[in-house]
Each structure stands twice: as structure tokens, then as C-alpha cells.
Amino acid sequence: MATDVEEWKAEVYGTDIREHVERFAEEGWASIPDEERDAWFERFKWYGLYHQRAGQESYFMMRIGTPGGVLEPGQLRVVGEVAKEYATGPVSNPEFGDAWADFTTRQSIQLHWIKVEDIVDVWDELESAGLSTVQACGDSWRNIVSCPVAGKDANEHVDALATVHEFQREFKENDRYRNMPRKWKVAVTGCREGCGQGDINDLAFEPASKDGVDGYNVRVGGGLARNEPRLARDIDVFVPHERAAAVADGMSALFEEYGNREDRYSARIKFLVDEWGAEKVRRVLEEEFVDFELQSAGEGFRESYSYNAGRDGDGHDDHVGVHSQADGTNYVGLNVLVGRMGVDDVLELADLADEYGSGEVRLTQRQNVVVTDVPDEDLDDLLAADLLDDYEPDPSPFMRGSIACTGTEFCSLSIVETKNRMVRYARHLRDTVSLPDEVEDFHVHLSGCTASCAQPQIADVSLRGMKTRKDGEPVEAFDLGLGGGLGENPRFADWVGERIPADEVPGAIANLVETYEREREGAETFRDFVERHDESDLEDLVEPEETSYEDPMMHNTKRTWYPYAEDDDMAASPAPTDGDGVPLDAATGDDSAPADD
């Protein structure tokens, strides 16, 4: 028998959802019947809307998908304007103010505190700029990720952006794949550095050549979730650039046909690949889902992959800094700590991109932004702009390497505070811990639960939310992993430190760095250093310790209605509220109105 979610999807799904959202927007939050909320919120995900967690009822997170992370000239400004007008909650965030935009690990944008009453207005503004929230969440083709500088990079092998645009047209702006068994994450890489991160996606196109033809090798079945991470498996297929869509189509159809709809838990292609093996995936793809003979894999570039790799070498680990484009101009990568940018800064960035570049801005999978098309003669002026004091092109490794997911601030699955904590960690580490001079990259990825949205398993230091007891009291804590990274030989971290109280994590990292500095051999990177040790040695290297770092969020933030509210008690929540943010008093019924109305 099909699951609830499958039944809800069978009733109303895809673009049919829109007219209902329009009705709810018109009639207000209270018009969504209580007993239908679960079903509607599940369907809303297809349109990029997630209902926020308990204590924040009637507020939504909205995800805007930007294919390949590309924001065309003018689009970032609209994002900033929409965020400023609509993405404000009842209480501000102490680090980021009243409104902000989140740039995510899948090159998307997330806004919070959106009211159902405003959704249609927000869509109108976004759509007028060519932006879309369609299929940003839910069981569908998710935002297609790629090298953020595809089509610009001086050393690119194939133009991944052309492929991304083709996929976008064929599979997202099209009802064919509007209803998959589960989410479907696709990555297209065209460069020699591996910055599409295909290894952790359901379907990966990797740059390759065969018999003088440029195109992609195909890998299938990667992903980080459920505490069962998998690397995408090589299915020994090369496809020419212009035929990539036929293979993407075939793999999507294969997943649609054989993906397990009975059990959402196992309905990811990674488990199908486990079960079948790569050879059978290839055979079934060829026999049933494409109408040409598949070629065996071509010559790829994996040995030069440097992105998020933690190895020594020429390629870059991220896109921060000034780099040359093929057309003689430059792109400038700016570090956005934990991917969150206050709205005024977003608008200022849009101005700078207009003034010194083409107006285009791109988002990376490391939660950073890239201003493209900056001519040599404008570089110094851009680099001298005040905004770059906060979003640096040349930051401390700890600032640059930090990634954090949403956490207890908005996410119902989280057991710890994440983004603001990672901001505090990064600043503390920058100010108190020194790395060897030539080390530019030190990645710390922090996730609030095992869903792994911050990609913790592929960092130098992996942090995953937990609980522990300290001085008798339950406190927020982290499991700590070491040894993860992508590159030619990707590996997931081993979880070698358990339940470290959140206020002792910076001390644990400082001690790790100190040991590394003392014991490294030559120019060994941290990842190489870690790989030289076995698991029990690594356990001994993890020495949690209190330091001058103080953590104001040690208590159980998942039980607050909002961790940063002065009165954070669940009972003090103003939610649900009406379209103007006025609490709807459940006791007086749905049609209650402010007294002066």
C-alpha cells in the first residue's frame, strides 16, 4: 500500500497546488483546516515552502532555487527587496538583525518567517525577476547544482552551465518529473577541480573525454542523510555533452520506476544502487531507459579534484578570492560566514555587482557568493568597498571554512543551535588559534542532526548535534568527526569524539590544531595528517576543554519557541499570527480580530 505522502500527492500535486495556495493566501492562515495541515504542508514543499517548527506556526521557510547558483543581473536585488519586506519575524536574530537571506549548500536561497498571506505577493515579485521556488523542496528534481563559475572559469573542460540550463528546461520547467518517489539531487561538474560535489548527489555528471569528444562520466547514488552516507558509484558510462539530457532522463525514469515508494525511508537511489550494484544499474538503464548504446567511461579529471579536498596542490578548495575568467575579466569570491547575509548587505552586494561587474552574482556549495565579470581596472575599487570588510575575499581559514545548517532556530529536526553558534566558534578560533602560515583552508561543518544538511562528513572537523550531561545538567553537545573530504579519493569522516559539550568544542579544535602543528610531517595538510592515524589514535587526539569561549545557548534550545527571544519559553510564542503578525488567539476562534478592527 502507498504511504500517506503518496496518497496526498496523488490527490493534488505539482502546479495544481498553486491555486490552493492562492486561496489560502487570500483567506489567511486560519482557512487551512487543522486536520488537513499535514497534507497541505507536504504538498507546499513542491513549491519551495516549509512550515517552520513548533512554536512558529503560520510562518514558512521559502526556498528559491537558483540553477547552478547563478543569479542573473538584477535578481539578487529582488531577493534582497523581498527579504526586507516579507522575511521578518516577531523577534530579531542577535547576529543578523530583522531580515536576511541564507545561501545554502545546494546553491539555493532560503528566506524565513514568510506568512501564508504574503506568499503570492512574494511569488509575483520573484517571478517578475525570473526567479522561482518551484520544486525547491519535496519529491522532485531539486535545485541542480554545478560549478558556481561554470561558463566563466579559465580552466573549464566542458560548459556545465549549458547542461544545467538544458536540464532545467527539460526536467524542472516541465511536469514530466514533478512527482518522484523521493527528492532527486543532481550535480553537473565541468571544471577540473570537482566543485560540483557530484560524489554526494543522487546523480552526478563529471567532466570527461572519450575519443576526442568532450562530455561527462556518470556516477549514481551518493548522499549524506540518515547516518548512512554513500559516495556516488561509477556506473562506467560516458556521455557526450549534447546527449547528457538523455542519460539524465533515463536515470530519472529508472528511479521513478524502481525507487521504493512503499517505504519513504529507503526510497533513495543510493539504496537501490546498494541493492543492485553499479553493473545492474547500467544494464537496466541501457535496456529500458535510453534508446542508444551506452559508451564505457571516458578519461576524467578526478586526480586533479581539489574542491573541499583538504589536499596540498594547485587547485582551489573553494571559490573565495580573486580568480581569472576565460574572457580576461575576473571573479571575486566573498566569504559569507554560515551563508547568512543581512538584507542591507544583500542590497549593497547587488549594487557592487552592478557597479564593478555585470550585475551577476553566483552562489557556491560552500555557502559563499561570487561576483563575476569584474574587469582588471575595477578590481581595486571593488576590493576596497566597505562591504568586503565583513565578507572578505581573503578571510581567516576558520571563517572561510565554516558551514552550518539551520538548526533549532527554525528546523523541527534539530537538537542544537547551529548558525549563530558556528559564527561564535569561527570568530573565537580566528582570534585565538593559529594555523601554520601556509594553511589557507580548514573546514569545519556543523549540522544540527543526522540529516547532514551542512555536509558535515566531508570536512576537516565534522560536527553533528547531540546532547550530553555536564555538571549534572543536560546540555547541547556535538559528536566530532575527522578524516572527511572530497577530491580524487573522497572519504567520510569517522566519528571519533562523542557528546562533547558545546562550550568545549573550540577547545577540542584548538588542541587538535596544536597537535597537528607540532606533529605534522613537512607541508602535510590536516587531512593528510589525520589519515596517517588510525581510529583509536584519533580518539586520543580529541581533547575537549573549556577555554575563554563562552556559550550562551547550552540549554535545550529545541524546547524554546525561538532561541533568541527574551522570553523563549514555548508558552510565550506569539504564533500562530495573522497576516500582520498579530497573534491569533486560539481560544476566541478563527475569526478573532484585533480589538480596534
Next chain:
Amino acid sequence: MKVNAYTTLDLVDCRVRTADDEAAGLGVANATSARENPEHVRLRFEADGQPEGVAAHVDELELDPEQARALAADLESHAAKVEAARSGEHGD
């Protein structure tokens, strides 16, 4: 085990014993049933630390509804007993 805000106990004191050794520490416990057509209640437990010679593992009970209720009832009654004893200690 996956651990998130829906996990029943993300923090529980526990002890794992073998004939020769014992590890005391913290663990995770979760009571669930399959999302669709559940056939039994699943009670899972995983300890952080293990005694000598025991590999990291998860223990799982498959309880039919009657067994789950029997367990819940016993837990309730012992919880009441412990609470009563505690209030006796402190209240005077």
C-alpha cells in the same frame, strides 16, 4: 542510530555489562513504528561506549502492541514509585 528532535531519548544514562567487564556512560533510545502499515513497536537502544570485546551495535526490541503496553505500564508504575520516593526524600 539517527538522532534528531523526534528521538525519544537523546541522552540516557546506561550500562553495558558482560561477564568480565562493564561500560557505564550515555546512550540513545528511541521508540518508533513504521510510518506505513506498522506491524510492531520498535524499541531501539545504542550505547556510546562498550565493554572490552564488544563492538559498537544497536539493540532492537520488536514489541507487539500488548507487549508495548505491558512495558509502558511497568515503566509508569516504577516512575511513580521513584517519584514518590524522591518527594519523600525532599519533602518534610
